[in-house]
Amino acid sequence: MAVIKRRLSKTNLSHLTSGGHRLAADKLLEAAKNQGIQTVPLDVERLAGSFGVKVKVVPMKDEVSGHLSLNDGQWEIAVNALHHPKRQRFTLAHELGHYVLHRWQCQKFEDTKLFRNNETNPMEAEANRYAADLLMPEPEFRNYINTVSKNINDIADYFDVSAYAVRVRAKNLGFSGHGL
Numbered sequence: 001m002a003v004i005k006r007r008l009s010k011t012n013l014s015h016l017t018s019g020g021h022r023l024a025a026d027k028l029l030e031a032a033k034n035q036g037i038q039t040v041p042l043d044v045e046r047l048a049g050s051f052g053v054k055v056k057v058v059p060m061k062d063e064v065s066g067h068l069s070l071n072d073g074q075w076e077i078a079v080n081a082l083h084h085p086k087r088q089r090f091t092l093a094h095e096l097g098h099y100v101l102h103r104w105q106c107q108k109f110e111d112t113k114l115f116r117n118n119e120t121n122p123m124e125a126e127a128n129r130y131a132a133d134l135l136m137p138e139p140e141f142r143n144y145i146n147t148v149s150k151n152i153n154d155i156a157d158y159f160d161v162s163a164y165a166v167r168v169r170a171k172n173l174g175f176s177g178h179g180l
């Protein structure tokens with residue numbers, strides 16, 4: 001998708017992360033599925049909407065991927081409109097990771113160069129991992145590789161993520177060979 005559609009969702013998952021509860025990505029996906037939200041490929045914007053988080057797609061400097069911020073009591077995710085749509089999806093999932101895991105610690109997360117696998121800031125590494133867990137759930141990821149295709153572009157298309165994100169995910173899950 002060239003532009004992330006703006007859609008208000010009637011579903012509401014915000015209770016799942018209230019009171020500082022760190023909701024695991026697989027539990028979040030399970031709840032999303034029960035609410036009728038498509039999980040593969042993940043309708044990540046609808047998922048954000050189900051937490052009452054506003055999503056904006058706006059042009060930003062190239063080195064900025066996006067941010068999560070609290071403005072007048074409203075959490076908002078902004079994604080760089082000039083980046084590839086697949087990268088925008090990863091950014092959105094990353095910011096959603098900050099929202100679920102870290103929003104009690106900080107009211108503004110500004111992100112640059114999200115795709116570095118050697119991220120040393122623990123919160124950033126955690127948000128990257130959360131995004132990968134949401135967009136490429138481990139059971140589905142393993143199943144696809146083992147039963148459908150080991151081709152990186154096939155996997156990237158299936159989960160609607162970049163080839164780079166697939167490579168990082170495959171490496172972190174212990175896959176090697178077959179171009180992975």
Ligand SMILES: [Zn+2]
Pocket residue numbers: 094098109110111123124127
């Ligand atoms: Zn971040």
